Amino acid sequence: RPRVLSGIQPTADSFHFGNYLGAVRQWVALQDDHEAFYCVVDLHAITVEYEPKALRERTRRSVAQLLAAGIDPERSTLFVQSHVPEHAQLGWVLGCITGFGEASRMTQFKDKSAKGGADRATVGLFTYPILQAADILIYQADRVPVGEDQRQHLELTRDLAGRFNHRFGKTFRLPEPYIVKETAKIADLQDPTAKMSKSSSSPAGIIDLLDDPKVSAKKIRSAVTDSGRDVIFDPENKAGVANLLTIYSALTGKKISELEDEYAGRGYGDFKKDLAEVVVEFVTPFREKTLAYLDDKAQLDAILAAGAERARAVTERTLTRVYDRLGFVPGA
Numbered sequence: 130r131p132r133v134l135s136g137i138q139p140t141a142d143s144f145h146f147g148n149y150l151g152a153v154r155q156w157v158a159l160q161d162d163h164e165a166f167y168c169v170v171d172l173h174a175i176t177v178e179y180e181p182k183a184l185r186e187r188t189r190r191s192v193a194q195l196l197a198a199g200i201d202p203e204r205s206t207l208f209v210q211s212h213v214p215e216h217a218q219l220g221w222v223l224g225c226i227t228g229f230g231e232a233s234r235m236t237q238f239k240d241k242s243a244k245g246g247a248d249r250a251t252v253g254l255f256t257y258p259i260l261q262a263a264d265i266l267i268y269q270a271d272r273v274p275v276g277e278d279q280r281q282h283l284e285l286t287r288d289l290a291g292r293f294n295h296r297f298g299k300t301f302r303l304p305e306p307y308i309v310k311e312t313a314k315i316a317d318l319q320d321p322t323a324k325m326s327k328s329s330s331s332p333a334g335i336i337d338l339l340d341d342p343k344v345s346a347k348k349i350r351s352a353v354t355d356s357g358r359d360v361i362f363d364p365e366n367k368a369g370v371a372n373l374l375t376i377y378s379a380l381t382g383k384k385i386s387e388l389e390d391e392y393a394g395r396g397y398g399d400f401k402k403d404l405a406e407v408v409v410e411f412v413t414p415f416r417e418k419t420l421a422y423l424d425d426k427a428q429l430d431a432i433l434a435a436g437a438e439r440a441r442a443v444t445e446r447t448l449t450r451v452y453d454r455l456g457f458v459p460g461a
């Protein structure tokens with residue numbers, strides 16, 4: 130079976146609809162016919178300012194949300210990145226074959242560092258795509274389900290794998306991004322030209338899976354649209370409406386063209402009201418399930434311990450090969 134690997138950062142109290150529709154939903158689907166490795170990437174979360182207490186809580190909340198979304202810890206290896214030290218070890222090695230200019234071209238670093246000002250950006254934030262490459266390559270993953278914003282990092286990952294193989298002999302499999310076009314970039318509700326983001330969206334721009342459903346409904350009803358009244362899918366000129374149609378279609382399975390017909394001549398009000406209901410129906414049980422998983426920390430931690438052990442069986446093997454290829458003297 131082909132291998133799949135993906136990760137999510139514990140940088141907020143809740144995942145949002147972009148995370149779910151762009152990535153996590155695919156994680157759940159892929160576990161049926163893939164050997165799956167899914168992780169909460171806490172090492173990445175410390176590249177920006179954070180509170181240690183919040184990080185610990187958010188890491189467990191992330192795991193609980195993945196379970197609530199349908200990740201099955203028996204079939205998929207579910208773990209926390211810092212429990213598997215080989216990620217960071219391979220990250221160092223890959224950093225030594227990455228060009229400084231190459232790393233400087235990563236647009237996500239430019240975006241994220243621009244926001245906090247140059248002094249607040251850390252070297253960790255700068256090198257994070259290299260650690261991400263290690264996360265993927267250490268598992269010899271074939272596919273990586275992610276949103277559109279990760280495409281450039283996947284390209285870097287493939288470049289580094291190819292470079293290592295060329296210089297030291299075939300070691301890494303080249304992974305393919307797995308990006309579902311329709312939902313690859315869910316937009317911010319208040320600024321539909323920007324992606325919905327845990328760290329940079331305003332509260333009104335983001336629909337969190339764990340928000341009070343009433344709050345989510347209100348956010349949908351007050352999402353930015355435009356001065357027209359036709360519910361049509363036109364991402365260029367009507368980005369706000371197109372985004373809402375995308376979310377509606379993804380949650381109900383109805384085609385966008387069907388939705389356009391259904392709301393022809395009815396205006397935005399009806400459309401948003403119905404979508405708000407669709408969202409409430411989705412988040413209500415999701416939230417209950419997540420809170421139930423969170424209630425039993427011992428069970429969560431046991432799942433993570435088992436996941437880390439399974440992950441390490443793979444990562445130790447890869448790292449041993451890598452160290453050998455590099456010319457390191459074998460250790461004890």
Ligand code: ATP
Binds near residue numbers: 152
């Ligand atoms: P941060 O702002 O802290 O980077 P994030 O919202 O971008 O948080 P990540 O944990 O970085 O979330 O990403 C987890 C997964 O969700 C990735 O695969 C990413 O591509 C995907 N993703 C994030 N935002 C969106 C979005 N708006 N639309 C589609 N996919 C998204």
Ligand code: MG
């Ligand atoms: Mg992100």
